[in-house]
Amino acid sequence: MHAIASPAAPASKGRESPGLSLSVNDVALRFGGIHALRNVSFSAEPGQITALIGPNGAGKTSVFNTISGFYPPTSGTVSLGGQDITRTPVNARAGMGLARTFQNIALFHGLSVLENIKLGGHHTMSTGVLSALTYSRAAREQELKLREEVERKVIDFLQIDHIRHQSVDVLPYGLQKRVELARALAMRPRVLLLDEPVAGMNREETEDMARFILDVQEEWGVTVLLVEHDMGMVMDISNHVVVLNFGEVIASGTPAEVRSHPQVIEAYLGADSA
Template sequence: MLHVDDIQLSFGGVNALSGVSVHAEAQEITAVIGPNGAGKTSLFNVISGFYKPQKGKVVLDGQDISGLKPAARAYCGMSRTFQNIALFHGMNVLDNVKLGAHTKLKSGVLSAGFRLPMTRREERDLGHEIEKDIIGLLELDHVAHTPVEDLSYGLQKRVELARALVMKPKILLLDEPVAGMNREEKREMSRFVLDVRRNWQTTVLLIEHDMSMVMEISDKVVVLSFGKPIASGTPEEIRTNPEVINAYLGVGDEDTASSEAAE
């Protein structure tokens, strides 16, 4: 589904990424991990179009999207969440989620501005679809009409996931989806990610600090260190890889390190 090939990204004289390639197979969950400064977020910014690399290409479902802006990549079927919560206060959960559906709406600017019947009907149908397919899936029914600022941190992160899902993307990029959550919230988010993959056959690429989550739900793990790829394989292969243990998990203490959240 996603092929990121030989990415080279530099800022001045600093190489953020050197020869990084990531292949996320369709309907699989691929995790990108690595120590602090490994280049994980820089890689996501390249994939989603916020950074333009000096070398390499990004191919989504057979289409080279390397030259496209972030908005155009969204129309191609790419959706992303971010590390920091960026919801619109003063709006309820349902309205925040609706904002993610801009790629699915057909009404033009004039129709929306004058609130023509076609626009109102389209927005009404969209609301029903969101409540049935997404709000229910992520168990947000009880807070659908609650202002987002009144929600707990864990629920707000779930609303962000819902907003990304409303596009029904081919590939979903999750940037630290369980950062700052307690143990129960992490378990719930892991379950929701698995449900999305199973119910919608969505391909997922994620960055995550929590190694327990990564090892539990991922089909494949890619490891970066100082902007370079050092390993790629199944969770079990990564867990026992000596180079990964040395660079990331901690020499001689991989069992402890693998259960801790790490940058």
């Protein structure tokens, strides 16, 4: 993959809610006698792109599920913006600005692109359940406001206006991945977790997605933590890289530092990648 941009730390361009820091502190995770994570610690700095890499089975998805709240850690803590969220429910983390995409596309089939994206923003609406069920005036106004925001800030941003009324079922894989990113952005994230955002994509789709991720960082000021196997993209767009192997952090640093780390070369990149 060709170089896309120099990953300098951006300044938020007037965004009301800039990115938050995300810290994983001595997190261990066990399933019975299996140690999925062993004292994992790293930080994703505000407004930067941090990549989490490692071989299959290294524990990357376990880290994401712990940060998201799907797995409670056996020990250790997770902090968002300096606040301990280790025991915070999943839905409350979304309200604090944590959004996520999934390795396997998790769109709602039978719904349009616009409907799928709007679902990401419904947690931002303040009308209660009764108002929503009866579609009160307040609920209608908030729904229209949400749609306007989604169309103006997300759909235009990701260049998917031409498909917004299509069912997600008929879209090619690359566009489905872009719609999933759009739904996460509709949540107004301050920290965005991207689980293999370019898996299964061809070169052109990968480069498009990489540019969108950079734009999210630079124009929205969002903190990005991504898991990805495409080393070309990781090294091109990341400010910081954390390497896992067998549930432990074996290296952490800039892309250049990680690329030349002996343990990383042995465990992941291959002996001829230095």
